[in-house]
Amino acid sequence: MNGPRFETICVHHAEQRERNFGAAAPPLYQASTFTYPDCASFEVREAEDAPRFDYTRTGNPTTQLLEQKLAALEGGELARGFGSGMAAISAAILACVKAGDHIVCIDTVYGPTRTLLTSYLPRFGIETTFVAGTDPTHFADATRSNTRLYYAESPSSLVFAIQDLAAIAALARSRGVATICDNSYATAYFQRPLALGIDLVAHTATKYLGGHSDLVAGMVVGSRERMRPLIENEGKLLGGVLDPFAAWLMLRGLRTLAVRLDRHQSSARTIARLLGEHPRVARVFHPGLATHPGRAIAARQMTGTSGMLSFTLRDGSRETAHRLVDALRYFCIAVSWGGYESLAIPLQLRQPGAAEAEWGVRLSVGLEHVDDLIEDLSAGLARG
Numbered sequence: 001m002n003g004p005r006f007e008t009i010c011v012h013h014a015e016q017r018e019r020n021f022g023a024a025a026p027p028l029y030q031a032s033t034f035t036y037p038d039c040a041s042f043e044v045r046e047a048e049d050a051p052r053f054d055y056t057r058t059g060n061p062t063t064q065l066l067e068q069k070l071a072a073l074e075g076g077e078l079a080r081g082f083g084s085g086m087a088a089i090s091a092a093i094l095a096c097v098k099a100g101d102h103i104v105c106i107d108t109v110y111g112p113t114r115t116l117l118t119s120y121l122p123r124f125g126i127e128t129t130f131v132a133g134t135d136p137t138h139f140a141d142a143t144r145s146n147t148r149l150y151y152a153e154s155p156s157s158l159v160f161a162i163q164d165l166a167a168i169a170a171l172a173r174s175r176g177v178a179t180i181c182d183n184s185y186a187t188a189y190f191q192r193p194l195a196l197g198i199d200l201v202a203h204t205a206t207k208y209l210g211g212h213s214d215l216v217a218g219m220v221v222g223s224r225e226r227m228r229p230l231i232e233n234e235g236k237l238l239g240g241v242l243d244p245f246a247a248w249l250m251l252r253g254l255r256t257l258a259v260r261l262d263r264h265q266s267s268a269r270t271i272a273r274l275l276g277e278h279p280r281v282a283r284v285f286h287p288g289l290a291t292h293p294g295r296a297i298a299a300r301q302m303t304g305t306s307g308m309l310s311f312t313l314r315d316g317s318r319e320t321a322h323r324l325v326d327a328l329r330y331f332c333i334a335v336s337w338g339g340y341e342s343l344a345i346p347l348q349l350r351q352p353g354a355a356e357a358e359w360g361v362r363l364s365v366g367l368e369h370v371d372d373l374i375e376d377l378s379a380g381l382a383r384g
Protein backbone atom coordinates (compact mmCIF):
# COMPACT_ATOMS: atom_id res chain seq x y z
CA MET A 1 0.00 0.00 0.00
CA ASN A 2 1.27 3.44 -0.89
CA GLY A 3 0.85 6.27 1.56
CA PRO A 4 -0.30 6.09 5.16
CA ARG A 5 -2.45 3.24 6.44
CA PHE A 6 -5.97 3.37 7.85
CA GLU A 7 -5.22 4.34 11.46
CA THR A 8 -2.68 6.96 10.38
CA ILE A 9 -5.18 8.54 7.95
CA CYS A 10 -7.70 8.77 10.81
CA VAL A 11 -5.18 10.60 12.98
CA HIS A 12 -3.27 12.82 10.52
CA HIS A 13 -4.88 13.10 7.08
CA ALA A 14 -5.73 16.71 6.07
CA GLU A 15 -5.04 18.07 9.56
CA GLN A 16 -3.66 21.62 9.54
CA ARG A 17 -2.37 21.91 13.09
CA GLU A 18 0.01 24.81 12.42
CA ARG A 19 -2.87 26.85 11.06
CA ASN A 20 -4.85 26.10 14.23
CA PHE A 21 -2.32 27.44 16.77
CA GLY A 22 -0.80 23.94 16.96
CA ALA A 23 -3.97 22.56 18.56
CA ALA A 24 -3.75 18.75 18.63
CA ALA A 25 -7.51 18.43 18.06
CA PRO A 26 -9.10 20.31 15.14
CA PRO A 27 -11.31 23.31 15.94
CA LEU A 28 -15.09 23.17 15.72
CA TYR A 29 -16.24 25.91 13.33
CA GLN A 30 -19.80 26.16 14.65
CA ALA A 31 -20.73 28.99 12.27
CA SER A 32 -23.58 29.24 9.77
CA THR A 33 -21.95 31.92 7.61
CA PHE A 34 -18.46 33.25 6.79
CA THR A 35 -17.54 36.90 6.49
CA TYR A 36 -15.57 38.68 3.74
CA PRO A 37 -13.05 41.49 4.16
CA ASP A 38 -14.35 43.46 1.16
CA CYS A 39 -16.88 43.40 -1.68
CA ALA A 40 -14.29 42.33 -4.24
CA SER A 41 -13.71 39.00 -2.47
CA PHE A 42 -17.47 38.66 -1.88
CA GLU A 43 -18.06 39.03 -5.65
CA VAL A 44 -15.87 36.01 -6.52
CA ARG A 45 -17.31 33.69 -3.87
CA GLU A 46 -19.14 31.46 -6.38
CA ALA A 47 -15.95 30.74 -8.33
CA GLU A 48 -15.24 27.02 -8.82
CA ASP A 49 -11.91 27.25 -7.00
CA ALA A 50 -13.02 29.85 -4.44
CA PRO A 51 -10.57 29.44 -1.56
CA ARG A 52 -13.02 30.69 1.09
CA PHE A 53 -15.94 29.16 2.89
CA ASP A 54 -19.24 30.97 2.30
CA TYR A 55 -22.15 29.31 4.08
CA THR A 56 -22.30 26.04 6.05
CA ARG A 57 -24.98 24.44 3.88
CA THR A 58 -22.47 24.54 1.02
CA GLY A 59 -19.32 23.86 3.03
CA ASN A 60 -17.68 24.16 6.46
CA PRO A 61 -14.03 23.66 7.49
CA THR A 62 -14.80 21.12 10.24
CA THR A 63 -17.10 19.13 7.96
CA GLN A 64 -14.56 19.37 5.14
CA LEU A 65 -11.79 17.86 7.28
CA LEU A 66 -14.08 14.91 8.02
CA GLU A 67 -14.99 14.56 4.33
CA GLN A 68 -11.31 14.55 3.34
CA LYS A 69 -10.57 11.79 5.85
CA LEU A 70 -13.55 9.68 4.76
CA ALA A 71 -12.63 10.02 1.09
CA ALA A 72 -9.07 8.86 1.88
CA LEU A 73 -10.27 5.97 4.07
CA GLU A 74 -12.67 4.65 1.40
CA GLY A 75 -10.14 5.18 -1.41
CA GLY A 76 -12.44 7.73 -3.10
CA GLU A 77 -11.74 11.20 -4.44
CA LEU A 78 -14.53 13.16 -2.77
CA ALA A 79 -16.88 12.60 0.17
CA ARG A 80 -19.94 14.53 1.33
CA GLY A 81 -21.37 14.56 4.84
CA PHE A 82 -25.14 14.45 5.39
CA GLY A 83 -27.45 15.00 8.35
CA SER A 84 -28.23 11.26 8.64
CA GLY A 85 -27.54 7.95 6.96
CA MET A 86 -30.92 8.15 5.25
CA ALA A 87 -30.11 11.63 3.89
CA ALA A 88 -26.86 10.17 2.48
CA ILE A 89 -28.61 7.12 0.98
CA SER A 90 -31.43 9.23 -0.51
CA ALA A 91 -28.86 11.58 -2.03
CA ALA A 92 -26.82 8.73 -3.51
CA ILE A 93 -29.90 7.07 -5.04
CA LEU A 94 -31.37 10.33 -6.39
CA ALA A 95 -28.01 11.16 -7.97
CA CYS A 96 -28.22 7.96 -10.06
CA VAL A 97 -31.84 7.93 -11.34
CA LYS A 98 -34.47 10.02 -13.11
CA ALA A 99 -38.17 9.58 -13.93
CA GLY A 100 -38.82 6.34 -15.80
CA ASP A 101 -35.74 4.52 -14.48
CA HIS A 102 -35.58 1.13 -12.79
CA ILE A 103 -33.50 -0.01 -9.80
CA VAL A 104 -32.47 -3.51 -8.68
CA CYS A 105 -31.95 -3.76 -4.91
CA ILE A 106 -31.34 -6.59 -2.44
CA ASP A 107 -34.39 -7.73 -0.45
CA THR A 108 -32.63 -7.68 2.94
CA VAL A 109 -31.77 -3.99 2.61
CA TYR A 110 -32.17 -1.62 5.58
CA GLY A 111 -35.91 -1.08 6.18
CA PRO A 112 -36.18 2.69 5.54
CA THR A 113 -34.08 2.33 2.35
CA ARG A 114 -36.66 -0.23 1.21
CA THR A 115 -39.49 2.16 2.09
CA LEU A 116 -37.83 4.94 0.09
CA LEU A 117 -37.70 2.62 -2.93
CA THR A 118 -41.20 1.12 -2.55
CA SER A 119 -43.26 4.03 -1.20
CA TYR A 120 -41.59 7.29 -2.20
CA LEU A 121 -39.70 6.93 -5.49
CA PRO A 122 -42.67 5.43 -7.42
CA ARG A 123 -44.19 8.92 -7.08
CA PHE A 124 -41.49 10.06 -9.53
CA GLY A 125 -41.97 7.08 -11.86
CA ILE A 126 -38.97 5.16 -10.47
CA GLU A 127 -39.55 1.43 -9.92
CA THR A 128 -37.51 -1.12 -7.97
CA THR A 129 -37.19 -4.90 -8.21
CA PHE A 130 -35.97 -6.66 -5.06
CA VAL A 131 -33.73 -9.72 -5.40
CA ALA A 132 -31.96 -12.01 -2.95
CA GLY A 133 -28.67 -10.79 -4.41
CA THR A 134 -26.60 -13.65 -2.98
CA ASP A 135 -25.72 -14.58 -6.58
CA PRO A 136 -24.82 -11.86 -9.13
CA THR A 137 -27.17 -13.53 -11.66
CA HIS A 138 -30.07 -12.26 -9.52
CA PHE A 139 -29.09 -8.73 -10.56
CA ALA A 140 -28.55 -9.75 -14.19
CA ASP A 141 -31.91 -11.52 -14.40
CA ALA A 142 -33.82 -8.56 -12.95
CA THR A 143 -32.18 -6.03 -15.28
CA ARG A 144 -34.46 -4.24 -17.76
CA SER A 145 -33.66 -1.86 -20.60
CA ASN A 146 -34.36 1.07 -18.25
CA THR A 147 -32.35 -0.25 -15.26
CA ARG A 148 -29.96 2.48 -14.10
CA LEU A 149 -28.93 1.39 -10.61
CA TYR A 150 -27.90 -1.73 -8.65
CA TYR A 151 -28.16 -1.16 -4.91
CA ALA A 152 -26.16 -3.41 -2.58
CA GLU A 153 -25.75 -3.56 1.19
CA SER A 154 -23.15 -6.14 2.10
CA PRO A 155 -23.36 -7.42 4.80
CA SER A 156 -27.07 -6.57 4.79
CA SER A 157 -29.35 -5.59 7.63
CA LEU A 158 -30.44 -8.06 10.34
CA VAL A 159 -29.22 -11.27 8.62
CA PHE A 160 -25.88 -10.01 7.22
CA ALA A 161 -26.36 -11.48 3.73
CA ILE A 162 -23.33 -11.07 1.46
CA GLN A 163 -23.26 -9.87 -2.16
CA ASP A 164 -20.29 -10.36 -4.50
CA LEU A 165 -19.51 -6.68 -4.96
CA ALA A 166 -16.80 -7.08 -7.64
CA ALA A 167 -19.06 -9.31 -9.76
CA ILE A 168 -22.04 -6.97 -9.40
CA ALA A 169 -19.89 -3.93 -10.26
CA ALA A 170 -18.48 -5.66 -13.37
CA LEU A 171 -21.97 -6.64 -14.50
CA ALA A 172 -23.22 -3.09 -13.95
CA ARG A 173 -20.32 -1.53 -15.89
CA SER A 174 -20.96 -3.77 -18.89
CA ARG A 175 -24.58 -2.53 -18.94
CA GLY A 176 -24.07 1.15 -18.15
CA VAL A 177 -25.72 0.74 -14.74
CA ALA A 178 -24.52 2.67 -11.65
CA THR A 179 -23.79 0.88 -8.36
CA ILE A 180 -24.18 1.91 -4.72
CA CYS A 181 -23.10 -0.08 -1.67
CA ASP A 182 -24.21 0.74 1.87
CA ASN A 183 -20.94 0.03 3.70
CA SER A 184 -22.13 0.87 7.20
CA TYR A 185 -21.63 -2.60 8.68
CA ALA A 186 -18.03 -3.20 7.58
CA THR A 187 -16.81 0.42 7.27
CA ALA A 188 -13.74 1.13 5.15
CA TYR A 189 -11.67 -0.62 7.83
CA PHE A 190 -13.01 -4.02 6.80
CA GLN A 191 -14.26 -3.42 3.24
CA ARG A 192 -13.56 -0.94 0.44
CA PRO A 193 -16.32 -1.24 -2.18
CA LEU A 194 -14.81 1.45 -4.46
CA ALA A 195 -11.70 -0.71 -4.95
CA LEU A 196 -14.05 -3.53 -6.01
CA GLY A 197 -15.55 -1.30 -8.73
CA ILE A 198 -18.62 0.07 -6.91
CA ASP A 199 -19.42 3.68 -7.94
CA LEU A 200 -20.74 5.18 -4.70
CA VAL A 201 -20.36 4.14 -1.08
CA ALA A 202 -23.07 5.28 1.35
CA HIS A 203 -22.84 5.20 5.13
CA THR A 204 -24.81 5.80 8.19
CA ALA A 205 -22.13 7.40 10.35
CA THR A 206 -24.53 7.15 13.29
CA LYS A 207 -23.28 3.60 13.83
CA TYR A 208 -19.57 2.60 13.81
CA LEU A 209 -18.08 5.78 12.31
CA GLY A 210 -19.46 7.84 15.20
CA GLY A 211 -19.26 4.90 17.56
CA HIS A 212 -20.41 6.61 20.75
CA SER A 213 -24.21 6.76 20.28
CA ASP A 214 -24.10 10.55 20.44
CA LEU A 215 -24.53 11.70 16.84
CA VAL A 216 -26.68 11.15 13.73
CA ALA A 217 -24.90 11.54 10.39
CA GLY A 218 -24.33 10.04 6.96
CA MET A 219 -21.62 10.03 4.27
CA VAL A 220 -21.37 9.39 0.53
CA VAL A 221 -17.98 8.73 -1.12
CA GLY A 222 -16.99 8.25 -4.76
CA SER A 223 -15.02 9.57 -7.70
CA ARG A 224 -14.79 13.29 -8.45
CA GLU A 225 -16.93 12.75 -11.55
CA ARG A 226 -19.77 11.08 -9.59
CA MET A 227 -19.51 13.25 -6.50
CA ARG A 228 -19.36 16.75 -8.06
CA PRO A 229 -22.99 16.76 -9.30
CA LEU A 230 -24.15 14.90 -6.17
CA ILE A 231 -22.56 17.56 -3.93
CA GLU A 232 -24.13 20.39 -5.98
CA ASN A 233 -27.62 18.90 -6.31
CA GLU A 234 -28.48 16.38 -3.62
CA GLY A 235 -25.97 17.96 -1.20
CA LYS A 236 -26.23 21.73 -1.46
CA LEU A 237 -29.66 22.07 -3.10
CA LEU A 238 -31.64 19.44 -1.19
CA GLY A 239 -29.68 20.66 1.81
CA GLY A 240 -29.54 17.66 4.16
CA VAL A 241 -26.31 19.08 5.52
CA LEU A 242 -24.12 17.56 8.24
CA ASP A 243 -23.95 19.83 11.29
CA PRO A 244 -20.35 20.88 12.11
CA PHE A 245 -20.69 19.67 15.71
CA ALA A 246 -21.72 16.20 14.53
CA ALA A 247 -18.77 16.29 12.10
CA TRP A 248 -16.46 17.24 14.97
CA LEU A 249 -17.79 14.40 17.12
CA MET A 250 -17.28 12.01 14.22
CA LEU A 251 -13.67 13.19 13.80
CA ARG A 252 -13.24 12.24 17.44
CA GLY A 253 -14.89 8.87 16.83
CA LEU A 254 -12.62 8.15 13.84
CA ARG A 255 -9.49 8.32 15.99
CA THR A 256 -10.51 5.09 17.71
CA LEU A 257 -12.40 3.43 14.83
CA ALA A 258 -9.77 0.79 14.12
CA VAL A 259 -9.19 -0.19 17.74
CA ARG A 260 -12.92 -0.20 18.43
CA LEU A 261 -13.66 -2.39 15.40
CA ASP A 262 -10.90 -4.84 16.32
CA ARG A 263 -12.51 -5.28 19.74
CA HIS A 264 -16.09 -5.37 18.38
CA GLN A 265 -14.94 -8.05 15.96
CA SER A 266 -13.13 -10.27 18.45
CA SER A 267 -15.95 -10.10 21.03
CA ALA A 268 -18.67 -10.74 18.43
CA ARG A 269 -16.77 -13.69 16.96
CA THR A 270 -16.39 -15.28 20.39
CA ILE A 271 -20.06 -14.72 21.18
CA ALA A 272 -21.23 -15.98 17.74
CA ARG A 273 -19.21 -19.17 18.15
CA LEU A 274 -20.52 -19.82 21.68
CA LEU A 275 -24.12 -19.13 20.67
CA GLY A 276 -23.71 -21.54 17.75
CA GLU A 277 -22.83 -24.31 20.23
CA HIS A 278 -25.66 -23.51 22.67
CA PRO A 279 -28.43 -26.14 22.78
CA ARG A 280 -31.21 -23.52 22.84
CA VAL A 281 -29.94 -21.68 19.75
CA ALA A 282 -31.15 -22.79 16.31
CA ARG A 283 -29.03 -20.66 13.93
CA VAL A 284 -26.53 -17.82 14.22
CA PHE A 285 -26.08 -15.23 11.46
CA HIS A 286 -22.61 -13.73 11.40
CA PRO A 287 -20.45 -13.50 8.26
CA GLY A 288 -17.35 -14.68 10.14
CA LEU A 289 -18.88 -18.09 10.96
CA ALA A 290 -18.07 -21.10 8.77
CA THR A 291 -21.84 -21.81 8.65
CA HIS A 292 -22.71 -18.44 7.07
CA PRO A 293 -23.93 -18.92 3.47
CA GLY A 294 -21.89 -15.92 2.25
CA ARG A 295 -18.73 -16.91 4.10
CA ALA A 296 -16.53 -17.54 1.03
CA ILE A 297 -17.35 -14.21 -0.64
CA ALA A 298 -17.07 -12.39 2.69
CA ALA A 299 -13.59 -13.85 3.22
CA ARG A 300 -12.59 -12.62 -0.25
CA GLN A 301 -13.92 -9.07 -0.13
CA MET A 302 -13.74 -8.22 3.59
CA THR A 303 -10.81 -8.13 5.99
CA GLY A 304 -13.00 -8.43 9.09
CA THR A 305 -16.56 -8.67 10.36
CA SER A 306 -17.29 -6.06 13.09
CA GLY A 307 -19.65 -6.63 16.00
CA MET A 308 -23.10 -7.48 14.65
CA LEU A 309 -24.89 -10.82 14.74
CA SER A 310 -28.36 -12.28 15.02
CA PHE A 311 -29.72 -15.68 16.00
CA THR A 312 -32.90 -17.73 16.18
CA LEU A 313 -33.93 -19.97 19.07
CA ARG A 314 -35.13 -23.56 18.83
CA ASP A 315 -38.37 -22.39 20.38
CA GLY A 316 -38.84 -19.70 17.75
CA SER A 317 -41.72 -17.81 19.33
CA ARG A 318 -41.99 -14.08 19.84
CA GLU A 319 -42.48 -14.64 23.58
CA THR A 320 -39.24 -16.62 23.91
CA ALA A 321 -37.26 -13.93 22.08
CA HIS A 322 -38.82 -11.29 24.34
CA ARG A 323 -38.11 -13.31 27.50
CA LEU A 324 -34.46 -13.73 26.57
CA VAL A 325 -33.89 -10.06 25.73
CA ASP A 326 -35.71 -9.00 28.91
CA ALA A 327 -33.42 -11.29 30.94
CA LEU A 328 -30.21 -9.59 29.73
CA ARG A 329 -28.46 -7.16 32.00
CA TYR A 330 -25.69 -5.54 29.94
CA PHE A 331 -27.36 -5.65 26.52
CA CYS A 332 -29.67 -2.61 26.52
CA ILE A 333 -32.88 -2.76 24.47
CA ALA A 334 -32.65 -0.17 21.70
CA VAL A 335 -32.58 0.28 17.93
CA SER A 336 -29.41 1.53 16.21
CA TRP A 337 -26.09 -0.27 16.64
CA GLY A 338 -22.34 0.22 16.34
CA GLY A 339 -21.94 2.19 19.57
CA TYR A 340 -19.69 1.41 22.52
CA GLU A 341 -22.61 -0.16 24.41
CA SER A 342 -24.08 -3.59 23.71
CA LEU A 343 -27.65 -3.69 22.42
CA ALA A 344 -30.20 -6.46 21.89
CA ILE A 345 -33.60 -6.42 20.19
CA PRO A 346 -36.15 -9.14 19.46
CA LEU A 347 -37.19 -9.01 15.82
CA GLN A 348 -38.34 -10.95 12.78
CA LEU A 349 -35.49 -12.18 10.60
CA ARG A 350 -36.10 -12.79 6.91
CA GLN A 351 -33.41 -14.56 4.87
CA PRO A 352 -32.59 -13.41 1.31
CA GLY A 353 -35.26 -14.68 -1.08
CA ALA A 354 -37.41 -16.10 1.76
CA ALA A 355 -41.15 -15.43 1.98
CA GLU A 356 -41.43 -16.13 5.71
CA ALA A 357 -39.67 -14.48 8.64
CA GLU A 358 -38.70 -16.12 11.93
CA TRP A 359 -38.48 -14.55 15.36
CA GLY A 360 -34.96 -14.04 16.62
CA VAL A 361 -32.63 -11.67 18.41
CA ARG A 362 -30.13 -9.18 16.98
CA LEU A 363 -27.09 -8.21 18.99
CA SER A 364 -24.78 -5.25 18.60
CA VAL A 365 -21.75 -6.38 20.60
CA GLY A 366 -20.21 -3.38 22.39
CA LEU A 367 -16.95 -2.67 24.14
CA GLU A 368 -17.74 -4.12 27.57
CA HIS A 369 -15.49 -6.99 28.72
CA VAL A 370 -16.43 -9.98 26.58
CA ASP A 371 -16.59 -12.29 29.64
CA ASP A 372 -19.31 -10.10 31.17
CA LEU A 373 -21.28 -10.24 27.93
CA ILE A 374 -20.86 -14.04 27.71
CA GLU A 375 -21.99 -14.48 31.33
CA ASP A 376 -24.97 -12.21 30.64
CA LEU A 377 -26.05 -14.21 27.59
CA SER A 378 -25.45 -17.58 29.29
CA ALA A 379 -27.53 -16.54 32.30
CA GLY A 380 -30.25 -15.16 30.01
CA LEU A 381 -30.37 -18.38 27.98
CA ALA A 382 -30.50 -20.45 31.19
CA ARG A 383 -33.36 -18.37 32.58
CA GLY A 384 -35.27 -16.75 29.71
Ligand SMILES: *Cc1c(COP(=O)(O)O)cnc(C)c1O
Nearest residue numbers: 084085086110182184204206217
Ligand atom coordinates in the same frame (compact mmCIF):
# COMPACT_ATOMS: atom_id res chain seq x y z
C1 LIG B 1 -29.19 2.89 10.57
C2 LIG B 1 -28.90 2.52 9.17
C3 LIG B 1 -29.07 3.45 8.13
C4 LIG B 1 -29.69 4.81 8.34
O1 LIG B 1 -28.88 5.65 9.07
P1 LIG B 1 -29.44 6.90 9.89
O2 LIG B 1 -28.22 7.59 10.33
O3 LIG B 1 -30.28 6.33 11.00
O4 LIG B 1 -30.30 7.69 8.96
C5 LIG B 1 -28.67 3.08 6.86
N1 LIG B 1 -28.17 1.85 6.60
C6 LIG B 1 -28.03 0.93 7.56
C7 LIG B 1 -27.47 -0.40 7.21
C8 LIG B 1 -28.40 1.22 8.88
O5 LIG B 1 -28.29 0.29 9.83
